Amino acid sequence: MLSRLLAVLVLLSAMQAGGEARAEGRLRIVEQFGTVYLPLHVLRDQKLIEKHGKAAGLDIHVEWTKLSGGAAINDALLSGSVDIGAAGAGPVIVLWDRTKGSAEVKVIAALGEQPNYLITSNPNVKTLKDFTKADKIALPAVIVSQQSRLLQIAAEKEFGEGKYSALDELTVTLPHPDATAALLSGSSSITAHFSNPPFQEQALQNPKVHKVLSSYDIMGGRITPTLLYATSKFRNENPKTFKALYDALNEASQWIETHKAEAAETYIRVEQSKLEPAFVKSVIDNEDVSFTTIPQGTFKYAAFLAKIGAIKNKPASWKDYTFEVLHDKPGS
DSSP, X not given: OHHHHHHHHHHHHHHHHTOSOOOTTXXXXXXXXXXXXXXXXXXXXXXHHHHHHHHTTOOOEEEEEEOSSHHHHHHHHHHTSOSBEEEEHHHHHHHHHHTTTTTOEEEEEXXXXXXXXXXXXXXXXSSGGGOOTTOOEEESSTTTXXXXXXXXXXXXXXXXXXXXXXXXXXXXXXXXXXXXXXXXXXXXXXXXXXXXXXXXXXXXXXXXXXXXXXXXXXXXXXXXXXXXEEEHHHXXXXXXXXHHHHHHHHHHHHHHHHOHHHHHHHHHHHHTOOSOHHHHHHHHTSTTOBOOSSOOSHHHHHHHHHHTTSOSSOOSSGGGXXXXXXXXXXXX
8 A cells, every 4th residue: 555655646746747737638637446437438448538629629638547536636636737537426525615716626527327335245244333343444535535425424324413423433445446355355354345336246246245235225316426527727728628528428428328338348448457348248237327427416415514514615506516517407
């Protein structure tokens, strides 16, 4: 983990050194791990941003970077190291709150609807109340990540009003690939993982691993787990680049919905994954999964974050923290 942290710091330093100036036609995107980022993989593989840029008379150079956890991505965005972040609704809404009146970070689009599973290798854990101090729950970033906030919402429902932090002391920070490996190894202290597709499905193939609950269970229905976001400064200074990105995202989402097999192959190709294409296709074929740029259920996160004091500015609606390009859509 120390070597990974040092590598991230070196990467951000290098990006920062060359990333002060902003101009139409340059786009720096940071993503994370999993099939929730499949629309970005399609953008990259098919060069859709470049395609839509050319249609507007603009040559766009796209740079791609990968980090783990919304906190690291928020830092990269605010430092000017990247232009576009991709993270969970929890970290994004917190950043919107903290930059209100300054950088004005807002949501560009959703990356679809996919459930997150809390899974465990501890046969004694059937509900949240079964976890003990001997358990360690891995997630992308303690307290601030999407999975961490979901766990807090679930904990308050399980243990009572105001007890949202009841399981925080059991959580540890690990990227999804590392957490999956640790859980499956059986030799680490990690006994649970609040995961992400396809890592959760991969882990569940092991008969010693079972699901405790789903983010859909916690939030009472389908929700958007991951959002694409940027500063208003970037949006205002790069209207053509912004539009090319948004149009490309819509094209990618629609293409995935009608080309699941090819989309699975795209994921494997871009991620250099060793997973079988049929397995990845089964993950994105799940009836609980859909790819759309319209955010769903995000205001539930905002209301929770405001209630526990994680944000100071409670939005009146989901439109407060999204760019106007989404406002005529049936979001929530």
